[in-house]
Amino acid sequence: MPVRYKLKEFLFETIIRASGLASIIAVGLIFFFLLKEGTLLFQTQTLGDFLLGKKWYPISEPPGFGILPLILGSLLVTLGAAIISIPLGIACAVYIAEVAPPRIKEILKSGVELLAAIPSVVLGFIGIVTVVPWIKSTFDVPTGLTAFAGSFILAFMAMPTVVSIAEDALHSVPKIYKEGAYALGATQWQTIYRVVLPAAASGIVAAVMLGIGRVVGETMAVMMVTGNSASMPKGIFYPVRTLTATVAAEMGETVQGSDHYFSLFAIGIVLFVITFAVNMTADVFIHRRRK
Amino acid sequence: MSSPVIQTEGLSLFYGDFQALRNVNFTVMEKRITAIIGPSGCGKSTLLRVFNRMNDLVEGVQVSGKVLLDGQDIYAPETDLLALRKKVGMVFQRPNPFPISVYENILFGLRIHHLADKRRGELDRIVEESLKSVLLWDDLKDRLANIATNLSLERQQKLCVARLLVMRPEVLLMDEPCSALDPMATARVEELMQELKKNYTIVIVTHNMQQAARVSDDTGYMYLGELVEFGPTQKIFTTPRDKRTEEYITGRAG
Numbered sequence A: 001m002p003v004r005y006k007l008k009e010f011l012f013e014t015i016i017r018a019s020g021l022a023s024i025i026a027v028g029l030i031f032f033f034l035l036k037e038g039t040l041l042f043q044t045q046t047l048g049d050f051l052l053g054k055k056w057y058p059i060s061e062p063p064g065f066g067i068l069p070l071i072l073g074s075l076l077v078t079l080g081a082a083i084i085s086i087p088l089g090i091a092c093a094v095y096i097a098e099v100a101p102p103r104i105k106e107i108l109k110s111g112v113e114l115l116a117a118i119p120s121v122v123l124g125f126i127g128i129v130t131v132v133p134w135i136k137s138t139f140d141v142p143t144g145l146t147a148f149a150g151s152f153i154l155a156f157m158a159m160p161t162v163v164s165i166a167e168d169a170l171h172s173v174p175k176i177y178k179e180g181a182y183a184l185g186a187t188q189w190q191t192i193y194r195v196v197l198p199a200a201a202s203g204i205v206a207a208v209m210l211g212i213g214r215v216v217g218e219t220m221a222v223m224m225v226t227g228n229s230a231s232m233p234k235g236i237f238y239p240v241r242t243l244t245a246t247v248a249a250e251m252g253e254t255v256q257g258s259d260h261y262f263s264l265f266a267i268g269i270v271l272f273v274i275t276f277a278v279n280m281t282a283d284v285f286i287h288r289r290r291k
Numbered sequence B: 001m002s003s004p005v006i007q008t009e010g011l012s013l014f015y016g017d018f019q020a021l022r023n024v025n026f027t028v029m030e031k032r033i034t035a036i037i038g039p040s041g042c043g044k045s046t047l048l049r050v051f052n053r054m055n056d057l058v059e060g061v062q063v064s065g066k067v068l069l070d071g072q073d074i075y076a077p078e079t080d081l082l083a084l085r086k087k088v089g090m091v092f093q094r095p096n097p098f099p100i101s102v103y104e105n106i107l108f109g110l111r112i113h114h115l116a117d118k119r120r121g122e123l124d125r126i127v128e129e130s131l132k133s134v135l136l137w138d139d140l141k142d143r144l145a146n147i148a149t150n151l152s153l154e155r156q157q158k159l160c161v162a163r164l165l166v167m168r169p170e171v172l173l174m175d176e177p178c179s180a181l182d183p184m185a186t187a188r189v190e191e192l193m194q195e196l197k198k199n200y201t202i203v204i205v206t207h208n209m210q211q212a213a214r215v216s217d218d219t220g221y222m223y224l225g226e227l228v229e230f231g232p233t234q235k236i237f238t239t240p241r242d243k244r245t246e247e248y249i250t251g252r253a254g
């Protein structure tokens, strides 16, 4: 091989390797920074008080840095969003992949993509003017700014992820499985739930996990519609506060180097761990599917 | 002499504007093996898929003429499509067991036709019997819970036959069932076909003329959508009437 080509190849390889390395280093630095600042909180607080404490009073005297209400708030909102978006998303994916005629399929697919393109602040805004008053009047509660409103809006944000990845998984089920089922005298519905869905199962689980990952980390829309009450959540029809919303709302007004400041970083670590775990689970299922 | 199970009269089939079958008059006799041979694209698979109406799944298919199964026109509006496919089973070119356990693969047909609401012992017996009839029981009796798609291709293909047998079909359609298998496996599947012939009527599409000559009792030669010649395999391979058949068999065409 001429030297000229060798040099070119070497250059390309170096550039690609360097950019790969850069992204890993960036992630490492972010995590390191998060860890460094976050752990400073534990000079004055114990981990147990932080994770399981029920009082989040960061600027009172004496302060409380218990994030249990925030964890539960996130959990409640996420769970609600999952309960709404999983069945809806899978049903929608099945319809697009297996049932819809080609034209409707195209329309639906672009619709789902469009949904993904709506900025989260816009969804939050729409939530405030439609979902929140609707919840207040329908369920007869003092305020519509509730965990349920958050779940409802987040379900919409998770849908595009769930639908497109699940649809992809369904679509890649080999055609010969379906033919086999039809040739045995199965109906379309039997073919879908006995053959296509099980064959796509790991891809669908991955879709769900990635949808949930999206929901856990979401901030803006949730902050706008959940009422932001940092007390222990009493139910889905009460205001709550999520981990993400807490960081976003309070970061601007803390004193750098204070316990409050460190505690927000510690919340960041908790979020990082949760999202990482969810995405890893999704990854495991995606790889299982490829096998 | 046995009686005809399938008969087509003036059968034509269009995929949109393209005519894939031209005025085909074809007969399948009971408990015999009927082979369909011919060059690629001549309509062998299409004809086979008429018999269990798998062509219905293709957009824009038009069928005319008559297709009789036990004297009943299967394209008549009152035909129960699902019952037809239970009676006329199909084995595909690429083995396609479902990615579930061997056990559940076999019971799949019974479950979808709601015939599996029996006691566990009874189901176990059905699974054993069907695996025995495809000569797989000794190989698989300890692996019933394994995922079927991990088996060897030969076993997968035999399992696909077993999966049909639990429904007590009349006819087995096989579309190049051995083309994914090595010669040894092919020989064993051919042996299985001879075994199955005692109880079932078999129609096989094959690219392999030797295979047709070895396994079949009757043979039809197709060319460009036409059934050129049809008769006892012996006769087709030794004294074909049509020049086109002769050319194909002696290797000068196709």
Ligand SMILES: Nc1ncnc2c1ncn2[C@@H]1O[C@H](COP(=O)(O)OP(=O)(O)OP(=O)(O)O)[C@@H](O)[C@H]1O
Pocket (backbone or CB within 6 Å): B015, B018, B020, B038, B039, B040, B041, B042, B043, B044, B045, B046, B047, B058, B207
């Ligand atoms: N779904 C379809 N839509 C349109 N044309 C089709 C379709 N399926 C088959 N054809 C055409 O019909 C003709 C017959 O196809 P068929 O699959 O029956 O041939 P074959 O004899 O089985 O060929 P092979 O030996 O390659 O399997 C071919 O020209 C093919 O291109």
Ligand SMILES: [Mg+2]
Pocket (backbone or CB within 6 Å): B044, B045, B046, B175
């Ligand atoms: Mg074919």
